[in-house]
Amino acid sequence: MAKKIFPLVSGLLALTGIIASLLLSAPPAMAHKNQSSSSASAVAEASTTVNNPEDAPMAMAWPTEPGMGMEMDHKKPKTFGGRLVSWLGAWHPAVIHFPIALLLTVALLEVLAAARKKPVYNAGNKVLLAFATAGGFAAAALGWANAGLPAADDGTALTWHRWIGTLIPFVYLLLWRLKRPAETAVNQPSSRLYETTLVVAVALILIQAYLGGDVTHGAGHMAF
Ligand code: HEM
CATH class of the missing domain: 1.20.120 (Four Helix Bundle (Hemerythrin (Met), subunit A))
Known part of the structure; x- marks a missing residue:
């Protein structure tokens, strides 16, 4: 039993x-609420602002920047x-x-x-x-x-x-x-x-x- x-x-x-x-x-603070969508929109935003391909490396948003979804790492309980x-x-x-x-x-x-x-x-x-x-x-x-x-x-x-x-x-x-x-x-x-x-x-x-x-x-x- x-x-x-x-x-x-x-x-x-x-x-x-x-x-x-x-x-x-x-x-x-672990839940990834809306993380993917916010990351995706931030990437989309970054890529749409790049008109000249030579500017691309400078215009790329870094993953830890605000709006890229990784800010939660800094909000530990x-x-x-x-x-x-x-x-x-x-x-x-x-x-x-x-x-x-x-x-x-x-x-x-x-x-x-x-x-x-x-x-x-x-x-x-x-x-x-x-x-x-x-x-x-x-x-x-x-x-x-x-x-x-x-x-x-x-x-x-x-x-x-x-x-x-x-x-x-x-x-x-x-x-x-x-x-x-x-x-x-x-x-x-x-x-x-x-x-x-x-x-x-x-x-x-x-x-x-x-x-x-x-x-x-x-x-x-x-x-x-
Ligand atoms: C037998 C039950 C469950 C299974 C098999 C399961 C399966 C999964 C899988 C396959 C992922 C994606 C992992 C990846 O791609 O790395 C995931 C992520 C996640 N699941 Fe579940 N899950 C279960 C139960 C739950 C429950 C009950 C909750 C909430 C109450 C939950 C919340 C989450 C969250 C928040 C994520 C995102 C985690 C992250 O990105 O760090 N899951 N789960």
Whole structure:
């Protein structure tokens, strides 16, 4: 029983801890609210003022100049709690790879097992889902530390990213709960509910990753 609730308890503790610190400390300065758009507009402004190509190096705006989106580096929170939350938030882009990659691996193994009619391929997926769930809760908690609490000037991408990202660990948890343990998975096919939830989870994580890229790099970051 203790093993079964480990991903839930550890994840919820992390999420609760971060949100509680956010509420108790000064708002962190990590969120890149409108950073990409302000950077993009500053670059566009800089480039439109360059008529003579020879002037280009002089006219280029330096990334740390006001309006280039990096001023936030100078606005570090002053309290210990604020700095801690800000520092934790900086880990969000590093941690998110685990829940994304693990879920896509689980899905790939399910497809392989079905295509090759070898249930052994997906038998170990419950373990992968346990790690993915723990990673999902950690990623969401660190996302809150990075973004801070919802604010009026949050962009649409961040708003969707915030709430889909908060939902995702719970969808993962449901998947983990629905996945049969390895010993039974090799003999019994997965339930229809598990398969449907897996498809929904894959769609959610792809949308979530795209929105995350949008928050960090701006709209059109995947343009060909
Ligand atoms: C499982 C949940 C989550 C996943 C998989 C995820 C994924 C991502 C990805 C892929 C990026 C882009 C990273 C990059 O291009 O370097 C990102 C950035 C970001 N995410 Fe999330 N995210 C999740 C949850 C959250 C939550 C719940 C929030 C807010 C409450 C959040 C806030 C942010 C912010 C503010 C950024 C920009 C970070 C920066 O540029 O430093 N994320 N996320």
